[in-house]
Amino acid sequence: MKSILLIALSAVVLLLSACLSSQGKTLATSIKDKFMNEQKTPWETFIFAPRHYPVELVAGESFWMYDNGARIGFTAHANGGWRSAGAQAGGGSMLPDGINLTWLSPTEGKYYHVRARIPKEIILREFNRKLSMDIENKLKTEKFKEIHFALAPGGFVSMRLGWAQVEEVAQFQAKEVDISWEYFAEANHFNPEGLSEEKYLAGFTDKLPEHIQVQRADGTVPYDRWKAFNTQKFPWHLATTLDLHGYTEFLINGNMSFIAKPELDLSVYTDKQTVPAWYRIYFKREGKRYRGNIIVTQNDPDQREQPEGDVEIFNIFRQYFAEDKRPAALVIDIIDGQIVAYLDNGITKRDLPLYDSDYRVLKDDEYPWFK
Numbered sequence: 001m002k003s004i005l006l007i008a009l010s011a012v013v014l015l016l017s018a019c020l021s022s023q024g025k026t027l028a029t030s031i032k033d034k035f036m037n038e039q040k041t042p043w044e045t046f047i048f049a050p051r052h053y054p055v056e057l058v059a060g061e062s063f064w065m066y067d068n069g070a071r072i073g074f075t076a077h078a079n080g081g082w083r084s085a086g087a088q089a090g091g092g093s094m095l096p097d098g099i100n101l102t103w104l105s106p107t108e109g110k111y112y113h114v115r116a117r118i119p120k121e122i123i124l125r126e127f128n129r130k131l132s133m134d135i136e137n138k139l140k141t142e143k144f145k146e147i148h149f150a151l152a153p154g155g156f157v158s159m160r161l162g163w164a165q166v167e168e169v170a171q172f173q174a175k176e177v178d179i180s181w182e183y184f185a186e187a188n189h190f191n192p193e194g195l196s197e198e199k200y201l202a203g204f205t206d207k208l209p210e211h212i213q214v215q216r217a218d219g220t221v222p223y224d225r226w227k228a229f230n231t232q233k234f235p236w237h238l239a240t241t242l243d244l245h246g247y248t249e250f251l252i253n254g255n256m257s258f259i260a261k262p263e264l265d266l267s268v269y270t271d272k273q274t275v276p277a278w279y280r281i282y283f284k285r286e287g288k289r290y291r292g293n294i295i296v297t298q299n300d301p302d303q304r305e306q307p308e309g310d311v312e313i314f315n316i317f318r319q320y321f322a323e324d325k326r327p328a329a330l331v332i333d334i335i336d337g338q339i340v341a342y343l344d345n346g347i348t349k350r351d352l353p354l355y356d357s358d359y360r361v362l363k364d365d366e367y368p369w370f371k
Helices: 002-037 120-127 181-187 197-205 210-218 225-231 311-323
Strands: 043-048 055-057 060-065 070-074 087-092 098-105 110-117 131-135 138-142 144-151 156-163 167-173 175-177 236-240 243-251 256-260 276-285 288-295 328-335 338-344 349-351 358-361
Touching: 060 087, 070 087, 098 144, 110 167, 120 144, 120 156, 120 167, 131 256, 156 225, 167 225, 225 311, 236 243, 236 276, 276 328, 288 338
Parallel strands: 043 144, 236 328
Antiparallel strands: 043 087, 055 098, 060 070, 060 098, 098 110, 110 175, 131 138, 144 156, 156 167, 243 256, 243 276, 276 288, 288 358, 328 338, 338 349
16 A cells, blocks of 8 residues: 555656646746847946935846846946936846836935836837937937936836936836845945944945935935926926027936927927926027027036935926916027026916026037038
8 A cells, every 4th residue: 555655656746846847948938938039129227316315226136027037137326316427237138027126325324125017018119219319419310228217215216218318217116125234235245244334324424415414314305306306297388489490308307308390399288297407409590500508407417416406496387387287388588689488378477597598609510400
């Protein structure tokens, strides 16, 4: 009887082993088939964080692919700005299915984690678009080839596509998590006994401006600031009396786009959008060609981005549309030789502040696309 039971048990074990082996081969074959059949889409990753609110990504499996059949890991430190000076972190040739990011926010003294699927079909569609790029006096046809993650205090994450232009495609909310110092140190390849968490954080926080250190001590870090920049949209559109031939638009949520004739159409309001930061415009006036800069944010495009720089223009838009929710035009004009910008819905007009805004006549060999 025992012999019969042993024979039966051996048969079951062999059958289970065969099934597991078959499943493993099937999974490996499935992953290989997906890899071979999927469109190759080379991309690089960049990490952004507001200045003085740095992030330190924990090294690990940052992207997952093929329903967790494969993973890509990277680490990065970012501190350059919400929409500028991103830190390069890695890349690949196949688009991932999702993100698995864990990071330390030294200013807050907190760890965050987010795991989520990304809008892969949208990204693939956008990566295949041909886009005009305004660079070095020329118009170049380029494509998106970067994936950006902007990480804000409080765990808000903005996912953007970049290079030729910049376009936000998803938003995520990370959760605060508890991570042991030993795990963080070992994941980032240093000895936790040789450097305490307090000393490590002090390497960041001791260099912070005084008002940021006060925020840290008092618990007044602006957790909702950058989330509001990206989630609060208002019914406005660009308008001008100038003979406009093209413009590059920079929004405070990080979006950047270039539009030129014949695609340029300022005749109608289309949809709500986030608040503008500045414009580079190309126009004709009295038979001459001009390029102008209209900067409505305190963040000078030629200087380091400051965390408070976009607050003023954001509050102006929020107050204007809180008092009157009708769509308004952001009008750019030249009056008495000076560039002006204002919001106008036909009833209420609100002048906008301008910083280092100007325009100049173009030389014959500048911007040959614009004649």
